[in-house]
Amino acid sequence: xxxxxxxxxxxxxxxxxxxxxxxxxxxxxxxxxxxxxxxxxxxxxxxxxxxxxxxxxxxxxxxxxxxxxxxxxxxxxxxxxxxxxxxxxxxxxxxxxxxxxxxxxxxxxxxxxxxxxxxxxxxxxxxxxxxxxxxxxxxxxxxxxxxxxxxxxxxxxxxxxxxxxxxxxxxxxxxxxxxxxxxxxxxxxxxxxxxxxxxxxxxxxxxxxxxxxxxxxxxxxxxxxxxxxxxxxxxxxxxxxxxxxxxxxxxxxxxxxxxxxxxxxxxxxxxxxxxxxxxxxxxxxxxxxxxxxxxxxxxxxxxxxxxxxxxxxxxxxxxxxxxxx
Amino acid sequence: xxxxxxxxxxxxxxxxxxxxxxxxxxxxxxxxxxxxxxxxxxxxxxxxxxxxxxxxxxxxxxxxxxxxxxxxxxxxxxxxxxxxxxxxxxxxxxxxxxxxxxxxxxxxxxxxxxxxxxxxxxxxxxxxxxxxxxxxxxxxxxxxxxxxxxxxxxxxxxxxxxxxxxxxxxxxxxxxxxxxxxxxxxxxxxxxxxxxxxxxxxxxxxxxxxxxxxxxxxxxxxxxxxxxxxxxxxxxxxxxxxxxxxxxxxxxxxxxxxxxxxxxxxxxxxxxxxxxxxxxxxxxxxxxxxxxxxxxxxxxxxxxxxxx
Amino acid sequence: xxxxxxxxxxxxxxxxxxxxxxxxxxxxxxxxxxxxxxxxxxxxxxxxxxxxxxxxxxxxxxxxxxxxxxxxxxxxxxxxxxxxxxxxxxxxxxxxxxxxxxxxxxxxxxxxxxxxxxxxxxxxxxxxxxxxxxxxxxxxxxxxxxxxxxxxxxxxxxxxxxxxxxxxxxxxxxxxxxxxxxxxxxxxxxxxxxxxxxxxxxxxxxxxxxxxxxxxxxxxxxxxxxxxxxxxxxxxxxxxxxxxxxxxxxxxxxxxxxxxxxxxxxxxxxxxxxxxxxxxxxxxxxxxxxxxxxxxxxxxxxxxxxxxxxxxxxxxxxxxxx
Numbered sequence: 013x014x015x016x017x018x019x020x021x022x023x024x025x026x027x028x029x030x031x032x033x034x035x036x037x038x039x040x041x042x043x044x045x046x047x048x049x050x051x052x053x054x055x056x057x058x059x060x061x062x063x064x065x066x067x068x069x070x071x072x073x074x075x076x077x078x079x080x081x082x083x084x085x086x087x088x089x090x091x092x093x094x095x096x097x098x099x100x101x102x103x104x105x106x107x108x109x110x111x112x113x114x115x116x117x118x119x120x121x122x123x124x125x126x127x128x129x130x131x132x133x134x135x136x137x138x139x140x141x142x143x144x145x146x147x148x149x150x151x152x153x154x155x156x157x158x159x160x161x162x163x164x165x166x167x168x169x170x171x172x173x174x175x176x177x178x179x180x181x182x183x184x185x186x187x188x189x190x191x192x193x194x195x196x197x198x199x200x201x202x203x204x205x206x207x208x209x210x211x212x213x214x215x216x217x218x219x220x221x222x223x224x225x226x227x228x229x230x231x232x233x234x235x236x237x238x239x240x241x242x243x244x245x246x247x248x249x250x251x252x253x254x255x256x257x258x259x260x261x262x263x264x265x266x267x268x269x270x271x272x273x274x275x276x277x278x279x280x281x282x283x284x285x286x287x288x289x290x291x292x293x294x295x296x297x298x299x300x301x302x303x304x305x306x307x308x309x310x311x312x313x314x315x316x317x318x319x320x321x322x323x324x325x326x327x328x329x330x331x332x333x334x335x336x337x
Numbered sequence: 338x339x340x341x342x343x344x345x346x347x348x349x350x351x352x353x354x355x356x357x358x359x360x361x362x363x364x365x366x367x368x369x370x371x372x373x374x375x376x377x378x379x380x381x382x383x384x385x386x387x388x389x390x391x392x393x394x395x396x397x398x399x400x401x402x403x404x405x406x407x408x409x410x411x412x413x414x415x416x417x418x419x420x421x422x423x424x425x426x427x428x429x430x431x432x433x434x435x436x437x438x439x440x441x442x443x444x445x446x447x448x449x450x451x452x453x454x455x456x457x458x459x460x461x462x463x464x465x466x467x468x469x470x471x472x473x474x475x476x477x478x479x480x481x482x483x484x485x486x487x488x489x490x491x492x493x494x495x496x497x498x499x500x501x502x503x504x505x506x507x508x509x510x511x512x513x514x515x516x517x518x519x520x521x522x523x524x525x526x527x528x529x530x531x532x533x534x535x536x537x538x539x540x541x542x543x544x545x546x547x548x549x550x551x552x553x554x555x556x557x558x559x560x561x562x563x564x565x566x567x568x569x570x571x572x573x574x575x576x577x578x579x580x581x582x583x584x585x586x587x588x589x590x591x592x593x594x595x596x597x598x599x600x601x602x603x604x605x606x607x608x609x610x611x612x613x614x615x616x617x618x619x620x621x622x623x624x625x626x627x628x629x630x631x632x633x634x635x636x637x638x639x640x641x642x643x644x645x
Numbered sequence: 646x647x648x649x650x651x652x653x654x655x656x657x658x659x660x661x662x663x664x665x666x667x668x669x670x671x672x673x674x675x676x677x678x679x680x681x682x683x684x685x686x687x688x689x690x691x692x693x694x695x696x697x698x699x700x701x702x703x704x705x706x707x708x709x710x711x712x713x714x715x716x717x718x719x720x721x722x723x724x725x726x727x728x729x730x731x732x733x734x735x736x737x738x739x740x741x742x743x744x745x746x747x748x749x750x751x752x753x754x755x756x757x758x759x760x761x762x763x764x765x766x767x768x769x770x771x772x773x774x775x776x777x778x779x780x781x782x783x784x785x786x787x788x789x790x791x792x793x794x795x796x797x798x799x800x801x802x803x804x805x806x807x808x809x810x811x812x813x814x815x816x817x818x819x820x821x822x823x824x825x826x827x828x829x830x831x832x833x834x835x836x837x838x839x840x841x842x843x844x845x846x847x848x849x850x851x852x853x854x855x856x857x858x859x860x861x862x863x864x865x866x867x868x869x870x871x872x873x874x875x876x877x878x879x880x881x882x883x884x885x886x887x888x889x890x891x892x893x894x895x896x897x898x899x900x901x902x903x904x905x906x907x908x909x910x911x912x913x914x915x916x917x918x919x920x921x922x923x924x925x926x927x928x929x930x931x932x933x934x935x936x937x938x939x940x941x942x943x944x945x946x947x948x949x950x951x952x953x954x955x956x957x958x959x960x961x962x963x964x965x966x967x
Contacts, residue, residue: 040490040494151621151625160609163593234745235745236747239746240748243759244734258750276572279483298493306490317482317483321481
């Protein structure tokens with residue numbers, strides 16, 4: 013019950029923040045140099061279509077009214093039409109969203125799980141070879157430049173070894189083939205996902221490992237660890253059952269704090285690997301001056317970040333009984 | 338400690354001098370810090386040396402240098418130690434220039450975010466109540482936003498951004514982290530006797546903040562600068578990589594963009610590897626520096642064997 | 646034969662500044678069913694002694710010499726495996742409630758059941774929880790609070806839970822380390838009474854560690870006074886209380902106000918505790934002792950017996966000590 017109240021409160025906070033973001037975006041679009049109309053209406057449109065769109069978006073009305081139209085359009089899912097694709101923006105981002113979520117969530121969750129697991133092990137063997145190797149490995153992968161890592165991986169594993177495809181999420185042959193079953197299609201996606209997933213995973217798991225490691229070392233100094241030993245528990249039980257659950261909490265916090273940075277990374281990964289997600293769409297739409305699409309992508313990413321924050325915070329509240337009760 | 342000594346401590350307005358000295362001793366012992374510092378010195382040397390190649394021969398100019406004999410990407414040679422890019426420009430001089438840009442971007446963005454963050458943190462901590470809540474809510478909102486993507490949106494609206502605009506925007510998004518720490522420090526300083534004394538003496542709020550709180554909080558700011566520098570460099574590199582950097586600046590990210598976009602990714606390792614290695618190493622260097630700073634700032638992390 | 650016999654036990658910690666002599670040459674014995682209290686200021690080594698009895702010293706702690714005979718067997722000779730079996734089952738510990746003695750992310754009843762199940766693998770969870778229920782009843786915690794988390798307990802309840810946990814495996818010896826510090830006086834009193842009645846009921850031997858001599862005098866049959874790592878006085882509580890021999894004990898007693906008896910001035914003990922990394926030669930109390938003589942610096946410490954059960958470690962023997 014407490015948990016639901018907590019989620020409810022956070023949802024309200026998120027709504028407020030999102031509201032501020034929308035408003036700021038609205039103002040920026042209207043107040044930036046240049047003709048705001050040309051930002052919402054494709055210059056290649058016929059005058060009649062343009063007229064229609066202008067009145068639909070309320071661009072001929074005063075600023076206050078425009079704002080209301082803007083909100084109304086947002087809530088009805090009307091983001092206009094993409095200059096580049098000629099399709100309604102909502103369709104495009106709707107198609108892209110699952111791809112991003114698939115890649116991003118898998119990478120972050122995997123990075124967190126592996127990071128916690130290895131960080132725990134590194135702390136056990138503090139000072140010995142295993143620990144040194146893991147720490148160095150974590151340091152190196154954590155500081156490597158993400159797009160460059162992606163390029164290197166493509167070069168080595170896709171280009172040279174031909175183990176993986178160089179770009180994209182799907183192979184046309186598999187997906188256009190009417191006889192190909194769900195399993196074959198799934199496998200195809202996974203095959204394409206390996207390299208981008210590895211890139212995103214590598215850059216993140218290092219920091220989680222390091223945090224878990226130092227967190228474990230701190231936790232092992234706590235009084236309840238002494239209690240555990242006094243009770244006659246084996247070191248293994250103490251580390252896994254008593255220390256690790258406490259030590260993992262700061263890692264959860266770290267995942268939450270670095271979400272903004274992770275999203276940057278996600279967008280970069282998608283771009284390098286031509287993975288058809290929202291991040292890549294944003295990058296491309298900006299370079300093509302496809303304003304409606306760019307704006308919608310940005311707002312969607314903002315929502316994703318905020319919701320991810322909520323998920324992480326809820327997870328923390330669930331794991332730490334001191335928050336829940 | 339005798340009564341006199343502790344009394345003197347309270348009146349001492351600049352205890353940070355001793356802390357700084359003590360901090361340096363701790364820092365010197367730390368291996369990570371030493372490695373980080375050496376790497377940074379190497380990059381600093383690179384940045385300084387970046388002025389040399391164009392002086393030797395105009396063809397070594399990173400941006401506009403044209404080798405009369407080479408107009409495509411070639412491997413390392415005596416003429417061009419790291420080879421040339423697709424236009425025949427020298428890669429090594431580009432790399433050196435990139436070091437210069439990295440420091441420029443990193444340090445300026447970090448500096449600006451420190452100035453902003455310290456000012457806001459001090460005001461929030463000192464004023465408290467409504468001002469504090471508002472500022473910290475603002476900080477929370479900004480921290481949530483992915484900086485790089487925001488700059489992208491702004492690029493969309495305002496056209497091509499110059500390097501300084503990018504630096505400014507980065508600073509505008511990195512101050513929340515600093516302000517939190519400074520705010521906490523201000524809160525603890527707020528109730529110290531020497532602040533009370535100043536208040537009783539009739540000093541205005543501004544005077545108290547700038548003359549009394551700031552000097553005690555500033556060292557902390559500068560120490561935290563190390564954390565800010567890395568992210569600024571990475572964001573600039575990422576933006577340049579995507580094609581949104583300042584086209585008149587040669588940065589490492591820009592070099593990667595050229596390699597990528599001109600399709601030389603697989604054919605020119607001498608071009609692909611150096612800039613990426615540099616970005617990664619400088620990030621590593623600042624990270625190590627930051628960790629060493631951590632030990633200086635937080636006594637609990639120091640490697641002292643405990644007593645019961 | 647006594648349940649616990651400690652002979653010439655010395656231990657300390659390796660610190661960056663050198664080896665810290667935390668406990669030096671301590672000997673005592675404890676009979677079955679009796680309680681012994683150790684009193685001293687912070688840093689005197691009483692907690693270290695308590696931890697050492699269960700061989701729970703931190704990694705930089707080391708027991709240099711001596712013997713700890715529990716039920717005739719030297720604990721210092723036992724392997725890690727054997728110690729783990731002895732811990733909690735034979736010797737248990739009551740920690741301070743103010744400490745983080747309970748793991749914040751696990752429920753209280755689970756942590757107590759864990760102690761039971763570790764030493765009795767034949768039980769299943771249900772049976773273990775039933776035992777926990779009984780224990781809770783014993784210490785006076787309402788059943789409906791069993792499944793709570795530690796942070797939901799008040800200080801007094803936490804202490805009771807810790808006591809319940811210590812009793813879980815029905816140990817023969819319990820070491821209570823400042824079990825009532827940081828509790829308010831009323832709760833303190835309740836807990837002490839609780840401990841005393843439990844001890845009588847189950848015949849558990851107890852070692853009670855505290856900085857408060859008045860509490861120890863209330864609860865324990867015998868008292869040991871510790872100063873700067875050394876045991877300076879040892880005797881039954883009546884004798885130590887009414888007839889203190891060591892100057893430190895006398896100073897301790899006169900620094901406490903009493904409700905009854907004549908009003909006298911409170912005497913704080915001047916000076917500071919000595920540096921235990923470079924302990925002073927001779928008697929460690931000499932810098933603060935009102936009766937110090939030149940011999941205290943160089944002389945050999947000798948146990949002086951005021952009575953068969955009451956002895957004092959003082960460099961000046963004979964009538965001067967009284």
